[in-house]
Every structure is written in structure tokens, then in C-alpha cells.
Amino acid sequence: MTQRGRAVLAAAVLVGAALAVPLEAYLKFGLVLGNDVRVLRQALPVRYFVRDLPVEGVSVADLDTAVSRAFDAWAGVASATVRAERVGLTSASPLEEDGITVIGFALQPDLERTLGATHYTIDITTGRIVEADIFLNSRFDWSVAAGGEPGRFDVESIALHEVGHLFGLGHSALGETERQGSGRRLLAAGSVMFPIAFPPGSLEGRRLRPDDVAGISDLYPGPRFQDETGSVTGRVTRNGRGMFGAHVVAFNLTSGRLVGNFTLSDDGRFAIAGLDPGPTVLRVEPLDDGDVESFLQPVTGIETDFRVTYSPQLVIVPRGGSVDGGVIEVSR
Ligand SMILES: [Zn+2]
Secondary structure (H helix, E strand, O other), rough: OOOOOOOOOOOHHHHHHHHEEEOOOOOOOEEEEOEEEEEEOOOOOOOEEEEEEOEOEEEEHHHHHHHHHHHHHOOOOOOOOOOEEEEEEEEOOOOOOOEEEEEEEOOOOOOOOEEEEEEEEEOOOOOOEEEEEEEEEOOEEEEOOOOOOOOOEEEEHHHHHHHHHHEEEOOOEEEEEEEOOOEEEEEEOOOOOOOOOOOOOOOHHOOOOOHHHHHHHOEEEEEEHHHHHEEEEEEEEEEOOEHHHHHHEEOOOOOOOEEEOOOOOOOOOEEEEEEEEEEEEEEEEOOOHHHHHHOOOOOOOOOOOOOOEEOOOOOOEOOOOOOEEEEEEEEO
16 A cells, blocks of 8 residues: 655666675665675764654654654664664755755655655765665654554654665565555565555554564674574575575574575575574565565566475574575476
8 A cells, every 4th residue: 555665875876776785695785886786884873863844743852752763673683783873953854965864754745655765875986875864755644652543654663664774774575465456555564674564553663573683683793693693595496497586585483583585696596694593494485565676676587476485395594604495496
């Protein structure tokens, strides 16, 4: 029904350069500098301003509190090192390119399905992030009510998703949707970074999931992350050929935690890091719960007409190491 905006690189020259980095686990934003692909990563702490503009039902103080709770949730991930620092309020708009990171409401009446978005401005000679603005679209109705409010989107939930982009995370495909008119309705999400929001009134989006925790820890690993978690690699094939853009989910049988990633090379290879050690089932599924371009660019060559397929055997994820999950062959 309501889709969140993709994080895009705001500088026009860079739009074509935003891509999923096909090297490591998790979707990150990559930046092409000459012959290098560099992972987009913030210098820490991220220093941000909150826009001094209320909307009906949400005061500036409400917005400020909700945004700082969103940053606190990410900073509270024990296995990651992300930190942010609130500088203060500003009258600057999150739509302006002014060298400061601004988070706040802005009216985007033409964006009928975009609740919010994150735009980066990057110095393309050094790869440094100059600013990363987040707007929440004030064409929608918003709330910060502790119990949620019917008909209104929760500021903290949407801010949590956008702050994930601000730190450099792309979208996760861990969610289930059903078609509703021209859009999709979210039935369940295993990740705050899923591109489609829960309906108005819901507070489900306030809680980071294991998939989010694995993603942020992979991008900004804390000192114990590598030693305490494990990873799995493997390949997805169809008729023996590697498949790009298949969604692969690791399900830990003991903890029940789900962490997903994609095959990110033409020979169908995937890697999923940040996993709990132990017996794990791998499931491969098509990217059919959201527009393919919400997850990966370019979208050419991504097949979605195959059946959900499980790995033929369990893999045992080691603590502090990696296991080869083998080849998973899918078919229609
Ligand atoms: Zn998003």
C-alpha cells in the first residue's frame, strides 16, 4: 500500500553509480571512484540536525525525541559501533543541499507512496559523505503516540528505517506482502530495512530484527562481531547456471533467527554474515515481495519465476568462521 522511498544518492552525477556492492554480505551502497567500488560508510559519530518544523499531531519536540530514539536503537546494537550526535534544531530543509545532515518533515505531494527517503550528497573525488538528509513526507498523517494511532504513521518506525539508510544499509527482502490495488500490503517483516512499511497505526517497525542487527554489524563491526558470529557462503543455480539476484535466507534452527541476503554475482554466489552459530537451514526465494529495483540495481537478468527451494542439507555455522553451504539448484 505505502512504500518507503529508496535511498538515493542526491547528487545527480551519482545516481547511476549507486549500486549494491557485489562483494560482501548485505546490500550496501557502493560508490564508483575511478576503477574502485567503495562501500558507502559514514564517519562516526554522524552529526545531525532536526528540522524545526512541526506537523499536525507531532511537535518539534516529539519529532526530536522520536528521531533520537531511532538513532539510539541502532547505536544500541552491541555488535556494531555506529554512533550519532544530535547537533541541534535547524530551520534548514532536508531537501536542501547545504552540507549539513538534516532530518525532518517536508511536503512532497507528488510522492504518493513515499513516506520518507534518505538522500546522500557525496564528494565524488574522495567518496566522503558530505550530508545525508532524511525527509518524512508531510502529505501523510503522522503520530508519535506510545501505543500508535489509527490512520497515522509512526514517526519513530519510519525514522528507524531511514536512519538505517543513513548509515549505509540497503533494503532487506525479508518480508511478506500481498497485492492490494496498484501497491502492496505488508503482512510480515523480518527486517526494519524491508522497503514496504507496516500500515498506519502499527508500531511493529520500532524494533530492529536479527537481519538488521547482522547488516549494521557487518558494515560497522564491533570488536567481538567476527569472533562471536559466523557466516555461510554458497551458490544458487538454475539448470546449472548461476543466478544473480535470488534472495537467500539463513534460518537458525536453535534461535529461530532469520538473516537474508542476495546472490550478488553472475555465477550465483552469496555470503551471509553475522549469523548465530549452529544448525541452519538455507531457503532460496524469488524477489517477489516488492519492486525488484527496491533491492538491486541494475535489475536486468533477475529471475523471479522459480519456486522457493531449501538447501538439501543443514549447514552448521561455526563460531568465528565460515561454512560452505554448497549449491542450491532451483526450478520453476
Ligand atoms: Zn528504504
